[in-house]
Amino acid sequence: MASHPQAPVGSGSSNPPGSLPAPGWEGIASDWSSDREAFKQVPWGKAMMWIFLLSDTFVFTCFLTGYMSVRMTITDLWPNPSEVFALTIGGKEIPLILIAIMTFVLISSSGTMAMAVNYAYRRDRAKTTALMLATAALGVTFVGMQAFEWSKLISEGVRPWGNPMGAAQFGASFFMITGFHGLHVSIGAIYLSIVAMKVWRGDYERSGNYQNVEIAGLYWHFVDLVWVFIFAFFYLW
Numbered sequence: 001m002a003s004h005p006q007a008p009v010g011s012g013s014s015n016p017p018g019s020l021p022a023p024g025w026e027g028i029a030s031d032w033s034s035d036r037e038a039f040k041q042v043p044w045g046k047a048m049m050w051i052f053l054l055s056d057t058f059v060f061t062c063f064l065t066g067y068m069s070v071r072m073t074i075t076d077l078w079p080n081p082s083e084v085f086a087l088t089i090g091g092k093e094i095p096l097i098l099i100a101i102m103t104f105v106l107i108s109s110s111g112t113m114a115m116a117v118n119y120a121y122r123r124d125r126a127k128t129t130a131l132m133l134a135t136a137a138l139g140v141t142f143v144g145m146q147a148f149e150w151s152k153l154i155s156e157g158v159r160p161w162g163n164p165m166g167a168a169q170f171g172a173s174f175f176m177i178t179g180f181h182g183l184h185v186s187i188g189a190i191y192l193s194i195v196a197m198k199v200w201r202g203d204y205e206r207s208g209n210y211q212n213v214e215i216a217g218l219y220w221h222f223v224d225l226v227w228v229f230i231f232a233f234f235y236l237w
Contacts, residue, residue, distance in 0.1 A: 046215055053218065060229070074169060076169075081095075081234070081235045081236070082096060085235065098145060103227065103228075106139070108138060112131045112135045113135045113220045117213055119131065120213040120214070126200075128199050129196045133192075136188075139186075139189035139192070140189050150178075173234075177234060178230065181230055195216045
């Protein structure tokens with residue numbers, strides 16, 4: 001009975017078209033390095049952004065998992081988020097009103113970013129630039145409200161090493177998780193502004209490739225998605 005031919009084991013290059021893949025780990029390494037299977041028809045810029053977002057997902061997962069472990073094992077009283085993050089408006093305390101506005105602003109920015117990508121592929125430079133700058137402005141607004149939230153808690157005595165409202169770990173968890181996310185939003189706003197300026201100058205029009213707008217959108221949607229989990233785990237629990 002005739003046997004199927006196999007690719008030479010010692011070959012360091014990718015397999016020729018139509019041939020069987022090399023056996024074992026060599027075949028896997030060959031496929032990934034040759035960009036034939038793992039990233040077929042995927043631009044490297046987009047692939048690298050996905051890899052970065054995957055690594056960032058692990059970091060945020062570790063932070064939120066650590067936060068949940070502290071919440072479930074600590075014996076000290078954990079502050080009530082509805083009371084800690086309440087604002088007095090018109091003589092009445094409204095729980096989580098600032099957090100709700102912050103969430104609305106950030107989720108709205110995902111909509112403007114999605115429209116920017118849409119208009120980018122239509123090659124409408126003016127609308128793409130305007131929508132990307134609007135997204136960046138919403139991000140800066142979010143960070144500004146977060147700074148106000150931080151200053152309010154700091155004025156009330158909350159520190160990373162202590163908390164007059166209850167468990168000392170509250171301050172450390174709050175400043176670490178929201179601060180790390182706020183850093184991502186700040187970097188994202190700068191990133192979007194730079195890409196928007198390149199769109200306006202016509203850099204992508206000359207090359208005919210608007211994939212950088214989509215790649216920036218991937219980053220921004222990730223930042224928004226992470227905030228949904230932070231909002232649920234930190235402010236609603």
